[in-house]
Amino acid sequence: xxxxxxxxxxxxxxxxxxxxxxxxxxxxxxxxxxxxxxxxxxxxxxxxxxxxxxxxxxxxxxxxxxxxxxxxxxxxxxxxxxxxxxxxxxxxxxxxxxxxxxxxxxxxxxxxxxxxxx
Amino acid sequence: xxxxxxxxxxxxxxxxxxxxxxxxxxxxxxxxxxxxxxxxxxxxxxxxxxxxxxxxxxxxxxxxxxxxxxxxxxxxxxxxxxxxxxxxxxxxxxxxxxxxxxxxxxxxxx
Numbered sequence: 001x002x003x004x005x006x007x008x009x010x011x012x013x014x015x016x017x018x019x020x021x022x023x024x025x026x027x028x029x030x031x032x033x034x035x036x037x038x039x040x041x042x043x044x045x046x047x048x049x050x051x052x053x054x055x056x057x058x059x060x061x062x063x064x065x066x067x068x069x070x071x072x073x074x075x076x077x078x079x080x081x082x083x084x085x086x087x088x089x090x091x092x093x094x095x096x097x098x099x100x101x102x103x104x105x106x107x108x109x110x111x112x113x114x115x116x117x118x
Numbered sequence: 119x120x121x122x123x124x125x126x127x128x129x130x131x132x133x134x135x136x137x138x139x140x141x142x143x144x145x146x147x148x149x150x151x152x153x154x155x156x157x158x159x160x161x162x163x164x165x166x167x168x169x170x171x172x173x174x175x176x177x178x179x180x181x182x183x184x185x186x187x188x189x190x191x192x193x194x195x196x197x198x199x200x201x202x203x204x205x206x207x208x209x210x211x212x213x214x215x216x217x218x219x220x221x222x223x224x225x226x227x228x
Contacts, residue, residue, distance in 0.1 A: 002164070034215060043205065043220045044162070093161045105150045105209055107216060109161035 003027050004096050006110035013084055014118055021079045021113045023094030029074040030096035034107070035067070038091045050077055074098070084117045091115075120145040124206050124219035131226050134195045139204055139222045142188040147211030151189050153182050154205040156221070162205055165191075196226045 003026040013019050023033060032051050036044040048064075050056035050071035058064045066088075068080040077096075081088055095109040121144045131137055143151065150169050154162035166175045168184035175182050179200065181192040191204055203223045207216040 004161075006161070032214070043218045046215055049215055091159075095161075106164065106167055107152070107209075108164055109154070112159070112161045114159070 002106070002108045004030075004094065004108050004110040006094055006113050008113060009111060010114040010116075012116045012118065015085055016083055018080055018082045019084055019115060021081075021092055021094075021115075023077045023079070023096070023110050025075045025096040025098060025108075028096075028098050030077070030098040031074065032097045033071055033077040034095045034097075035069060035077075035079050036093045036095065038093060038112075044093065047079075081115065084115070086117045089115055089117045120208060120210050120217045122206060122208055122217050122219040124204075124222050126222060127220070128223045129225070131193075131196055131224070133197055133226055133228050136192070136194045136196070138193070139191040139206075139224070140188060141191070141206030141219055143206075143208050144187075145208050145210045145217070148208060149211055150209045151184055152207045152209070152216065153189070153191055154207065156203045156205055165204075193224070196224075198226045198228050200224065201226045 005024045007022045035047045038044050047062045048056045048058045048069050050069050052071050052074050056069035071077040091112050093112040095107050097107045123142045125140045150167050153165040156162045166182040171186045173184050179194050183190050203221045205221045206219040
């Protein structure tokens, strides 16, 4: 149990276009979802936290108009990178925490999405 | 401010050579300490959650322990497939998200 999927696993786009990444909790209800960004050889950097049906809370320095997050249901969150530029190229990872029999605190991660902006 | 420090940054072991990874933390009100494994180009894979000092959990060749100041991830007789980056993270009473350490990159040589 506790599986989180992401789609797509990789995407290449031209500068100025928008890209949407989906994150789904497959076998549990995710009351909270998180979006991270990871640069090579570095740890995860939290971008934003979203609760189902509420607006996302963004970390300091993260542009909310550039990284649009929607958590429309208990199993789906989306991250849209608007007007992408080469500096937005990175590895984006979502994670979910929710109603599990084992523990409410455990957080499970998706496989990540590699974004390359040309 | 919550702080999590992992050591060493990198560790190379021969197959079968047991060792330990360290995660030391300075937090207010620990709600849980988490260990994850991350392979290159993949998302972190959940390994363990520890909640209180003295707690231990095991999974195959891995054993995680927790004290009031640090956690250890013991790897017994590692195999090359154990090569990965191991991440430690804490969840505290004041925060609603995990604080990660920088990770230990483990390489097990055949």
